[in-house]
Amino acid sequence: MARLLVGPRDHGPHLFIVQLRFLVDGKPLPGIKLGDIGLKMAYNGVDNDFATFTHVRIPRSNMLTKYAMVAPDGTYTAVPNNIVLTHSTMLLGRDIIARVAVSQLAQATTVATRYSTVREQGYGPDGIELPIIHYKHQQSRLLTLVAKSYAMLFAAKHCSAVYKRAMKQREQGDLSVLPYVHCLTAGLKAWSTGEAADGVEDARKCCGGHGFLVISGLPDIVASSAGMATFKGENYVLWLQVGRYLLKCVDSVVQGKKLHHEMAYLADETAHLKHGRVAGSSAQQTGEEQGTDFLQRDVQLEVYRCRAYRLIQAVHGKVRGSKKTPEEAWNEHMLPIITASRAHVEYTVLRTFNTHLSNLKGSISAPLELLLEKLCSLFALSSITNSCTVDATSFIEDGYLSSLQMSSIRESVNGLLK
Amino acid sequence: MARLLVGPRDHGPHLFIVQLRFLVDGKPLPGIKLGDIGLKMAYNGVDNDFATFTHVRIPRSNMLTKYAMVAPDGTYTAVPNNIVLTHSTMLLGRDIIARVAVSQLAQATTVATRYSTVREQGYGPDGIELPIIHYKHQQSRLLTLVAKSYAMLFAAKHCSAVYKRAMKQREQGDLSVLPYVHCLTAGLKAWSTGEAADGVEDARKCCGGHGFLVISGLPDIVASSAGMATFKGENYVLWLQVGRYLLKCVDSVVQGKKLHHEMAYLADETAHLKHGRVAGSSAQQTGEEQGTDFLQRDVQLEVYRCRAYRLIQAVHGKVRGSKKTPEEAWNEHMLPIITASRAHVEYTVLRTFNTHLSNLKGSISAPLELLLEKLCSLFALSSITNSCTVDATSFIEDGYLSSLQMSSIRESVNGLLK
Numbered sequence: 001m002a003r004l005l006v007g008p009r010d011h012g013p014h015l016f017i018v019q020l021r022f023l024v025d026g027k028p029l030p031g032i033k034l035g036d037i038g039l040k041m042a043y044n045g046v047d048n049d050f051a052t053f054t055h056v057r058i059p060r061s062n063m064l065t066k067y068a069m070v071a072p073d074g075t076y077t078a079v080p081n082n083i084v085l086t087h088s089t090m091l092l093g094r095d096i097i098a099r100v101a102v103s104q105l106a107q108a109t110t111v112a113t114r115y116s117t118v119r120e121q122g123y124g125p126d127g128i129e130l131p132i133i134h135y136k137h138q139q140s141r142l143l144t145l146v147a148k149s150y151a152m153l154f155a156a157k158h159c160s161a162v163y164k165r166a167m168k169q170r171e172q173g174d175l176s177v178l179p180y181v182h183c184l185t186a187g188l189k190a191w192s193t194g195e196a197a198d199g200v201e202d203a204r205k206c207c208g209g210h211g212f213l214v215i216s217g218l219p220d221i222v223a224s225s226a227g228m229a230t231f232k233g234e235n236y237v238l239w240l241q242v243g244r245y246l247l248k249c250v251d252s253v254v255q256g257k258k259l260h261h262e263m264a265y266l267a268d269e270t271a272h273l274k275h276g277r278v279a280g281s282s283a284q285q286t287g288e289e290q291g292t293d294f295l296q297r298d299v300q301l302e303v304y305r306c307r308a309y310r311l312i313q314a315v316h317g318k319v320r321g322s323k324k325t326p327e328e329a330w331n332e333h334m335l336p337i338i339t340a341s342r343a344h345v346e347y348t349v350l351r352t353f354n355t356h357l358s359n360l361k362g363s364i365s366a367p368l369e370l371l372l373e374k375l376c377s378l379f380a381l382s383s384i385t386n387s388c389t390v391d392a393t394s395f396i397e398d399g400y401l402s403s404l405q406m407s408s409i410r411e412s413v414n415g416l417l418k
Numbered sequence: 419m420a421r422l423l424v425g426p427r428d429h430g431p432h433l434f435i436v437q438l439r440f441l442v443d444g445k446p447l448p449g450i451k452l453g454d455i456g457l458k459m460a461y462n463g464v465d466n467d468f469a470t471f472t473h474v475r476i477p478r479s480n481m482l483t484k485y486a487m488v489a490p491d492g493t494y495t496a497v498p499n500n501i502v503l504t505h506s507t508m509l510l511g512r513d514i515i516a517r518v519a520v521s522q523l524a525q526a527t528t529v530a531t532r533y534s535t536v537r538e539q540g541y542g543p544d545g546i547e548l549p550i551i552h553y554k555h556q557q558s559r560l561l562t563l564v565a566k567s568y569a570m571l572f573a574a575k576h577c578s579a580v581y582k583r584a585m586k587q588r589e590q591g592d593l594s595v596l597p598y599v600h601c602l603t604a605g606l607k608a609w610s611t612g613e614a615a616d617g618v619e620d621a622r623k624c625c626g627g628h629g630f631l632v633i634s635g636l637p638d639i640v641a642s643s644a645g646m647a648t649f650k651g652e653n654y655v656l657w658l659q660v661g662r663y664l665l666k667c668v669d670s671v672v673q674g675k676k677l678h679h680e681m682a683y684l685a686d687e688t689a690h691l692k693h694g695r696v697a698g699s700s701a702q703q704t705g706e707e708q709g710t711d712f713l714q715r716d717v718q719l720e721v722y723r724c725r726a727y728r729l730i731q732a733v734h735g736k737v738r739g740s741k742k743t744p745e746e747a748w749n750e751h752m753l754p755i756i757t758a759s760r761a762h763v764e765y766t767v768l769r770t771f772n773t774h775l776s777n778l779k780g781s782i783s784a785p786l787e788l789l790l791e792k793l794c795s796l797f798a799l800s801s802i803t804n805s806c807t808v809d810a811t812s813f814i815e816d817g818y819l820s821s822l823q824m825s826s827i828r829e830s831v832n833g834l835l836k
Contacts, residue, residue, distance in 0.1 A: 038631055038632065039631070039633070041640070140753055205648060211648070212645060222644075235623070240555075332554065334558075
């Protein structure tokens with residue numbers, strides 16, 4: 001991949017095939033410097049190399065010309081939507097990474113949970129030593145990670161299915177769904193790898209000194225999942241890409257255009273009305289749900305939907321209404337853009353969890369179904385109260401959930417931990 | 419260290435000197451098995467070994483008898499407060515670890531900040547590439563870590579001074595302050611190492627792929643700081659020890675006893691009244707601070723003080739008012755105990771930052787003083803709005819801070835990032 005310059009024009013990065021070494025002795029050709037980038041935090045079995053080129057001449061015929069080419073006279077022609085097309089390979093990469101993140105989190109959580117059932121500390125009333133899973137804080141950390149693993153698994157399955165459908169449509173020349181798929185894969189990659197890296201590290205901490213030993217397997221999972229959160233798009237950059245798409249969606253609503261059906265909630269007046277109803281600061285206007293109401297899946301989903309709706313609309317107003325240049329306005333409001341993007345992805349993940357549960361109904365045993373439903377609730381509610389949720393405060397600060405409701409939610413989480 | 423059993427009585431762990439190897443060839447003596455615990459996540463230059471003893475006989479004279487001894491007839495005698503005394507070495511260990519955590523966080527933050535000023539990505543309006551520190555989210559992550567490093571540094575200095583004073587008092591036979599010092603060192607160890615480990619990892623992520631390379635120095639700091647958060651008392655266990663002391667303090671208030679002066683706020687009726695005034699859910703009753711009021715250090719401190727007061731009093735009521743056994747009540751309310759403990763430590767850290775600033779006044783240049791004051795405000799406010807603050811929601815869920823106030827706080831943070 002190199003920048004294509006034709007005379008004074010820069011056409012951006014294109015693909016070329018370049019011979020790197022002499023065929024006789026394997027040494028680099030003149031002007032080419034090759035090397036290894038050195039030790040990494042993980043994946044040291046993979047050799048990541050670098051290559052630098054100084055005044056290396058590549059014949060025109062070495063350019064890969066499926067989507068763009070240069071004629072002998074220097075005329076440049078390219079297939080329209082080239083960028084969208086070349087992006088689709090990256091989408092596949094992100095889709096795969098989101099799936100790898102699931103297995104890392106599930107693996108570490110399994111190790112830590114098993115450990116917690118055999119490692120004993122402290123005595124019960126009968127003088128028998130207790131396994132550390134007995135303690136509420138250990139349960140809280142591990143079970144929320146189990147719930148999150150399932151949420152991540154179902155979201156990854158959903159993402160793969162959407163990606164496959166989109167690739168079929170692409171083959172038929174329909175590129176319309178690609179921006180949505182780009183948002184979905186970017187958001188899920190950022191969310192899954194970020195949550196997995198944090199979760200894996202917390203699972204390691206749950207095992208105390210034993211988790212610090214390489215033999216536990218956990219240090220390797222920690223370092224690998226740190227890698228997942230780092231490459232194939234730095235997560236904060238991906239959050240901003242999600243945000244860019246979300247703001248465009250709201251633009252489309254304003255312009256009366258139709259949205260992809262999974263984004264249609266941004267045009268849904270009821271969410272707006274609900275938001276309008278509770279935006280007044282008096283406590284009487286907050287939602288009326290109490291106690292076990294929060295164990296209802298539609299109530300949970302509504303909390304996430306309204307939060308995402310409110311944050312996206314609010315940041316759209318800020319960015320589009322700014323008197324600064326678009327770039328300056330974008331930079332100024334970067335933090336609420338990221339928060340809104342996370343809220344959208346968290347809503348998507350919860351919705352996917354719910355859809356998968358509905359689809360599984362009848363095909364799995366009743367006890368398993370009940371268990372998955374409990375995990376779904378635990379994921380939904382603990383992501384509101386949990387310490388690690390980014391901007392958990394946005395759930396409540398505008399009075400959408402009152403203090404009394406928050407304690408109901410906490411008690412529900414506590415109950416689910418039994 | 420081994421359990422001392424005299425006949426049927428178990429006196430708990432005591433210290434013994436044991437010969438491990440034959441003097442001639444260095445091989446282990448009969449019944450003794452020695453080995454290395456294997457590769458760890460970090461600190462592999464330190465050899466952590468294990469030793470097991472099977473029917474090994476140790477002469478009575480090998481017991482260290484400063485604080486406890488066994489007569490030839492089996493009579494056991496011990497100095498009173500033995501446990502408090504032996505704990506004091508552990509306190510020193512925790513005090514040192516809290517100081518190491520500071521340097522780890524400051525080191526990683528320095529690397530990431532310097533990197534962000536030279537690494538370029540994206541173009542400004544004049545077509546010149548921008549260093550990534552230009553972007554608001556990068557600033558937000560790094561500058562809050564700089565602010566946190568200073569908060570941690572001043573807290574560590576305070577902790578060392580308190581520890582040294584306490585050791586002097588101990589030499590004069592006064593052990594009264596040790597429970598307070600135990601709470602302080604446990605809390606600061608848990609807070610500093612936890613925040614440092616998370617912060618160091620976020621600083622690494624701020625450097626993208628380059629931070630994944632061992633040559634950046636960051637992977638080593640990440641692994642070492644993970645160690646600090648793991649050993650010398652697992653952090654969750656330490657949070658519970660802090661909680662135990664806090665509940666005892668409230669017991670003392672109820673019994674009319676005097677508290678250590680740094681805990682006196684738990685007996686302060688004004689905090690209670692303030693809480694009472696705002697606990698009613700109507701928005702009109704929240705504090706009246708707005709906008710730049712939140713840049714006033716006494717306002718910030720009051721927010722933290724009231725939050726800690728409210729959480730500690732609330733969990734005290736729950737645990738002491740429970741109809742379950744003390745152990746069951748303790749386990750049932752473990753999560754709010756940990757939240758209350760964190761709130762107390764965060765209040766202590768902010769107070770210490772303020773005290774150090776007041777003490778430095780006049781002895782440092784005016785620009786440096788101004789900068790430290792900005793960092794103090796950034797620490798105070800970003801710990802309320804920051805995604806990584808545990809239970810950030812507890813600041814607002816009972817209506818202590820209204821939605822309007824939260825946006826003032828966010829704007830203040832945004833302003834400080836310039």
